[in-house]
Amino acid sequence: MGAEQQGANATKGRWLAMPRTLSFVMNGDAVLLLKRAPHKRVFPNQYNGLGGHVERDEDLYSSALREIEEESGLQAHSLKLRSIHNIDAGGAAGILLFVFTAICDTRALRSDCPEGKLEWIPKDRVFELDLVEDLPDLLARIFAMEDDQPPFYAHVSYDESDRVVLRFRDDEHC
Numbered sequence: 001m002g003a004e005q006q007g008a009n010a011t012k013g014r015w016l017a018m019p020r021t022l023s024f025v026m027n028g029d030a031v032l033l034l035k036r037a038p039h040k041r042v043f044p045n046q047y048n049g050l051g052g053h054v055e056r057d058e059d060l061y062s063s064a065l066r067e068i069e070e071e072s073g074l075q076a077h078s079l080k081l082r083s084i085h086n087i088d089a090g091g092a093a094g095i096l097l098f099v100f101t102a103i104c105d106t107r108a109l110r111s112d113c114p115e116g117k118l119e120w121i122p123k124d125r126v127f128e129l130d131l132v133e134d135l136p137d138l139l140a141r142i143f144a145m146e147d148d149q150p151p152f153y154a155h156v157s158y159d160e161s162d163r164v165v166l167r168f169r170d171d172e173h174c
Contacts, residue, residue, distance in 0.1 A: 023050050025101075047132065
């Protein structure tokens with residue numbers, strides 16, 4: 001089946017989305033977070049996981065591992081898809097965010113992360129930080145997940161005050 005048969009070019013009038021990954025690397029009782037650099041356009045001085053855009057020639061799993069290695073220098077394993085977010089920021093295109101967790105056997109980080117400062121944070125202290133706005137809800141759900149639990153789904157939009165509106169699809173309704 002060719003691209004044309006799949007309707008890959010039938011974009012007129014369609015809402016388009018850019019795929020991105022976001023990963024939270026765990027080591028013991030700590031999670032690796034990135035305090036974004038103050039000069040960054042997106043989320044300056046706020047804590048987030050590791051991630052970025054999915055490249056044209058890669059799958060989601062490979063993208064998540066690549067972003068972890070590029071930003072931290074770590075070789076993570078046990079990567080698990082935890083959630084999928086459809087993000088509507090009000091523009092012509094949105095974002096499909098695929099959120100993963102991973103495990104790393106070391107805490108030895110690269111010292112020159114161009115995105116900001118990497119920090120291992122004890123899970124019980126994470127919620128004391130200046131997190132990206134939707135992370136408290138997201139991380140609370142992820143930290144409570146069983147190892148074999150399937151991913152959850154979320155829709156993200158913004159209200160008239162530009163504050164995030166996060167709606168989760170609960171498993172019992174699927």
